[in-house]
Amino acid sequence: MEKSKVKIPNAVIWTGAGIAVVAGIWFFFLRDKDKGALNSIKSVASSLGGGFRCISRDYPLTYGTCHPGVEKLQRYLNKMGASLDVDGKFGPKTRDAAIRYLKSEKFDQSFIDTLKV
Numbered sequence: 001m002e003k004s005k006v007k008i009p010n011a012v013i014w015t016g017a018g019i020a021v022v023a024g025i026w027f028f029f030l031r032d033k034d035k036g037a038l039n040s041i042k043s044v045a046s047s048l049g050g051g052f053r054c055i056s057r058d059y060p061l062t063y064g065t066c067h068p069g070v071e072k073l074q075r076y077l078n079k080m081g082a083s084l085d086v087d088g089k090f091g092p093k094t095r096d097a098a099i100r101y102l103k104s105e106k107f108d109q110s111f112i113d114t115l116k117v
Contacts, residue, residue, distance in 0.1 A: 066088055067088060069107075069112040070090045073115065074088075076117050077097045077098060084097055
């Protein structure tokens with residue numbers, strides 16, 4: 001008895017693979033319509049332990065510092081045109097704004113004391 005071989009056209013195989021890829025993208029990025037793709041990515045990152053962490057609470061103020069002086073710096077940067085949340089955390093947005101407006105990413109107490117907010 002001879003087995004019959006069924007030949008599946010390549011177009012059918014590629015179409016099936018494309019549908020599987022689109023379904024995977026939809027599931028990962030668009031399953032939370034109200035949150036959007038970015039929040040889905042953030043939720044995955046936070047579940048993996050990502051996110052901002054305070055590594056210093058004293059001067060000099062630099063990336064990773066949580067300090068009331070950072071709040072003063074953030075208010076000053078907002079006055080110069082940045083759009084920062086004033087939370088006292090020297091994170092990536094504060095660092096980027098500081099570099100853009102003040103050409104520095106490290107601030108000592110004497111500089112913070114001179115800021116007029």
